[in-house]
Amino acid sequence: MIPAPDELSPVDGLAQLSFLVHGTLERLASEHGMSITQARLLGVLRDRTPTMKEVGRLLGLDKSSTTGLVDRAEARGLVARVPSETDRRAVRVHLTDDGRSLVSQVAGRFEREISTVLERLRPRDRDTLSRLVSRVLVAHAADHGIDLFSGINVD
Amino acid sequence: MIPAPDELSPVDGLAQLSFLVHGTLERLASEHGMSITQARLLGVLRDRTPTMKEVGRLLGLDKSSTTGLVDRAEARGLVARVPSETDRRAVRVHLTDDGRSLVSQVAGRFEREISTVLERLRPRDRDTLSRLVSRVLVAHAADHGIDLFSGINVD
């Protein structure tokens, strides 16, 4: 009989961790009647008032997909379109009060749930993990010309 | 002016890492004309020949969603339904040769791409990261009665 491994391969570990985190966000969003995409939309609007085109770039969506996404969020009263003051073709998307309240709730629960998972490590190990994860992300972002803290490509 | 942080918060780091890994899988699957769901279906069939009900449980889908998923994969010649030998209501789903070849290709590319990202760390740090990730996953799995190596709930 083959002994069970007591550790996953590095890639398998990252894959499973990624599904765990992604699944957590999906569950929390769904508890508030949202998909991950809707949650991400509200998330990027927390500190921006982008045009439709910029929303699409931030979320990696075609402009037609963005139209539908914002339509549905607007119908629920979570976001609003306002005409751009500088370009009469463009609109800016911003959170409503309801949208801001909802995204804060979901973000808070996400923070708490992931923290709970991390608390299974001793504080020292937690710091080490966090530092190594940051280092991987920083290196990868540098390789691909991405601003890690805004998510915006700075090519 | 606020100085830019040189490290993300632990939760932000995990979230971004998770999107990086998930996005990589999504891109690789899409390069082969598949969604993540299709890739996961082929993945779970690599070492199993489950019934439709079991496929749904493994992927977290309703039985009707499973029917459609398997329909589309079968239409592409990636999987096949075979009647169960013990229960005439049930069918077993298995990979075709084409399906096995496709999933091996995608899995190989995923392994290589994620390994490339990890190679930005020194071998020593890589081992540490991998060990800590495994430890988090093992603890979380134990908390939730999940067999980490099969993904199957053993409640």
Add this chain to the structure above:
DNA sequence: TATTGTTATACTCTATAACTATA
């Protein structure tokens, strides 16, 4: 002419409810 955004259309993914065949 180029850009911003919407509309028309089509396909995947997902769920609920109703149904068929078998246990």
Add this chain to the structure above:
DNA sequence: TATAGTTATAGAGTATAACAATA
């Protein structure tokens, strides 16, 4: 009666192509 699976239907999410308004 209960279970395995499919079908009917509906909605979200995605893309491509064609279009209108504006730059």
